[in-house]
Amino acid sequence: MSPDERGEAILSKLRGQVRYAFQNSGFYPEFYGGATVDPENLRSLEEFAQLPILTKEDIRREQEEHPPYGRFLCIPPSEVFRVHGTSGTTGRPTVFGIGHDDWDRIAEAHARILWGAGLRPDDMVMVAAVFSLYVGSWGALVGAERLGATCFPFGSGAPGQTERAAEWCAMVKPSALYGTPSYALYLAETARQMGLDPLTDFGFRFMFFSGEPGASVPATRRLIEDTFGCYVVDQGSMAEMTPWMSNSGCRHLSTGMHLWQDIVYTELVDPESRRNLPLGAEGVPVYSHTERTSQPMIRYWSGDIAQWDLIDCPCGRTYPTLTRGIYGRADDMIIVRGQNVFPSRIEDILRSMDVFGGEFRLLLERERGQLDRLTVQTEVLADTYVQRESDPAALDRVQEEITAALRRALGVGVAVELKPAGEFERTQFKARRIIDHRTV
Ligand code: 8LE
CATH class of the missing domain: 3.40.50.12780 (ANL, N-terminal domain)
Known part of the structure; x- marks a missing residue:
């Protein structure tokens, strides 16, 4: 569909969705209390964009006050077919009834x-x-x-x-x-x-x-x-x-x-x-x-x-x-000397290097009154460590090479520490690569 034609179809679906939630949930009428537009009859996508934004914190609070689903549920609880949720590793888990x-x-x-x-x-x-x-x-x-x-x-x-x-x-x-x-x-x-x-x-x-x-x-x-x-x-x-x-x-x-x-x-x-x-x-x-x-x-x-x-x-x-x-x-973007650094960019650089050993960690530190310091701890192939026995400078050369590649790509210098391949735990789920020691 052309974007314009599709916009019309989407508006009609969203209008129905918002009206439905407004009429059938306990949460949305309260949440939209101060809305500048009519949730029961949205006239444009621009009006839709004036509705308040919902955050995970809103869901947590609502579900704590009205367990387990919060007043989001628009069907009787007995008609919930599946209960899913987030694991809650960073706060109270959230629950979704489907x-x-x-x-x-x-x-x-x-x-x-x-x-x-x-x-x-x-x-x-x-x-x-x-x-x-x-x-x-x-x-x-x-x-x-x-x-x-x-x-x-x-x-x-x-x-x-x-x-x-x-x-x-x-x-x-x-x-x-x-x-x-x-x-x-x-x-x-x-x-x-x-x-x-x-x-x-x-x-x-x-x-x-x-x-x-x-x-x-x-x-x-x-x-x-x-x-x-x-x-x-x-x-x-x-x-x-x-x-x-x-x-x-x-x-x-x-x-x-x-x-x-x-x-x-x-x-x-x-x-x-x-x-x-x-x-x-x-x-x-x-x-x-x-x-x-x-x-x-x-x-x-x-x-x-x-x-x-x-x-x-x-x-x-x-x-x-x-x-x-x-x-x-938005909240784990690392700012190194004024430059926004995303872990995924660092991953891209490391994985494009032949010596990379498969995993890395980003260590974030902050001392009182100082800027954030980022250390990239990266695994390198076991060969590099073996090579060191005959050529003691081998590791230094690899470290310089990685440091230079990161500086070129990120636009700022970061510290690099080498680790042998296999040092860091592998995951069967989502990788957690940021170690945040910023306490101040
Ligand atoms: C980059 C989408 C799903 C069910 O696989 C999932 O992971 O949902 P979950 O556990 O609510 O986590 C959502 C967060 O995972 C997103 O906010 C985003 O930070 C990350 N995420 C999910 N898919 C991707 C992703 N980050 N690329 C993706 N393809």
């Missing part, structure tokens, strides 16, 4: 989007993410099921499970994989240690990821594609916003994600003024359900940083695109 009709619509949306990304009914999809409260794995599963693919719900997270995953990949040869980019790399490392070659012993042709940056980090994406002989598609908004695949790449996009605006409507918003930004700008994605009847989230603040634009994609979609995916969080 009705049966919504679950069906989620399956339908994910099937459509996966088809657009290249999945077909003759594929076998290995879901290699934990089956728990985390809705990533379940969302991938229902979409693949609805599309008619063969599903292989392997899961992840248990001790020894990655070794078993490697054995199963070699045995049943799934053609597609869902998980996190970190997990795909961990699976490859584990397979190699077991004497398996992910390229020749496995049968992947397609991998789709969500949950963390990686699939749109050029060097990481290339590494995964070369390691498995597959192509990679980046996906993912937020668990609360399921169908979370509404941000999705396609077969043709080398980085980034199209925004399937008719399924989940996305605005890009200035982190300070909170006003809508035009195409081409960088800001925070704010998401809205357009077809939720159980627990709709409207204008939900992601806290992520991305850039959006209209691009001419060979897939023919006219949606706006997050051109470089989601590459940072």
